[in-house]
Amino acid sequence: MTLSKDQCVQLNQSIFSLANAYRSRMIRDGVVETSGLTLPDRSTLMVLGQSAPTTARDLSARMDINPGTISVYVQRLVKRGLVERRQDEADRRIWHLSLTDAGRRAYRDTIAGTEVYTRDFLRSLSADEQQDLHNLLLRIATDLGYEW
Numbered sequence: 001m002t003l004s005k006d007q008c009v010q011l012n013q014s015i016f017s018l019a020n021a022y023r024s025r026m027i028r029d030g031v032v033e034t035s036g037l038t039l040p041d042r043s044t045l046m047v048l049g050q051s052a053p054t055t056a057r058d059l060s061a062r063m064d065i066n067p068g069t070i071s072v073y074v075q076r077l078v079k080r081g082l083v084e085r086r087q088d089e090a091d092r093r094i095w096h097l098s099l100t101d102a103g104r105r106a107y108r109d110t111i112a113g114t115e116v117y118t119r120d121f122l123r124s125l126s127a128d129e130q131q132d133l134h135n136l137l138l139r140i141a142t143d144l145g146y147e148w
Contacts (some may be wrong), residue, residue, distance in 0.1 A: 022117055042110045046072045049107035052098040082106050
């Protein structure tokens with residue numbers, strides 16, 4: 001049996017609420033204020049940490065964010081000394097992005113924070129339910145073309 005219209009709305013609201021709760025908690029915990037890194041900054045670091053070196057085009061595709069927005073995120077991280085750009089020697093139009101040492105530290109901090117927040121948000125679920133949720137969301141993300 002498929003979900004009813006009301007269940008679809010509830011599921012959508014739940015997903016939005018989780019994303020909003022993550023952002024709100026980062027602000028409330030002072031993570032943004034002390035690090036200067038926003039949720040989009042950290043999302044970009046997470047993808048770069050898993051796929052660098054890469055190009056802005058690839059990063060844009062992986063995150064499903066338009067190239068202009070990715071350019072803003074990357075530029076902000078370059079200015080902070082967390083990401084470096086290197087021009088491709090064979091094709092000088094291509095720039096490769098990778099994390100600096102400071103960027104790798106920020107990536108590790110981001111992963112640690114993600115683990116804490118995720119465990120806290122899922123604490124009302126049993127271990128089996130958490131694993132089921134993980135498998136289902138990963139399958140949906142993969143079906144949507146996301147690969148991390």
